[in-house]
Amino acid sequence: MNAFSPSLRFRPALLLLLLCCASLPGCASGGGLWVEIAGTRYAVEVANDDAERARGLMFRDEMPADHGMLFIHESEAMQAYWMKNTRIALDILYFDDERRLVSQQRDVPPCSLGNGCPPYPSSAPARYVLELNAGEAARLGLRDGMEMVFGPDIQKAD
Template sequence: MRPIRILASLLLCAPCLLATACAGGEWVELAGKRYTVEIADTDAERARGLMFRDELGADRGMLFIHDQQAPQAYWMKNTRIPLDILYFDNDRKLVSQQRDVPPCSAGNRCPPYPSNAPARYVLELNAGNAARLKLEDGTQLRFGPGIPASGD
């Protein structure tokens, strides 16, 4: 009788566990470290980015997905937390890094932080992560199953 109760409990809990795993469960892996990411893949989401946030969890980030590979430049307008801005090409190889970018409250006078090469994906993490991971250009970004590998 006990195994039946355990099985019944597991079946009752399964939808809750799946909902938790599926809600905001997108992730990327970089240099062996996994980050849960928010996806910004529309113009409005990319424009807002991490503005007005007071913190970003230690293992969290935002992944910006552009429609095509091109030179990119990000800025920290209304961004309150220091970030590492990491640029990746179509093959998800790191092509440029802007480390320890400070917050900016100067509105439209905030400076841009450009990529040194065309990029398709941009990952923003808390400042210091790139140094801790000892990232080098060419490092591969791996997507979890919920993130489309390409919009082509």
């Protein structure tokens, strides 16, 4: 077999493509920053400290349909999120220590009122909060008690 046979000619390009794909969070075969709920997987950004949780999805004009943001809190407690400086409508999903859905705030509208934006509280203690594009909870038929599964690169809080 010579170096120009079809089976060898494309190997370097294929290898480069696979390496690039593996470094992208939304790539199906690469990266472990994802969550799954109701059989649907979302690539997520993880906010696990005060600064990241405070910034959240502020000032973004869009979020890809298969993406979300996962907020991880130090302990399970009543949570309240708001939409300060958030430009996209969201579903805010609250999960307990066991990653079971305990509360939902669906179709939460954007808010440009600064500190005048209303809070959207959980109805039960939560440790994890998942924000998805508005309408996803309805599309998936989410019900309280459903479990969220973490990808391998997301550490379950202790």
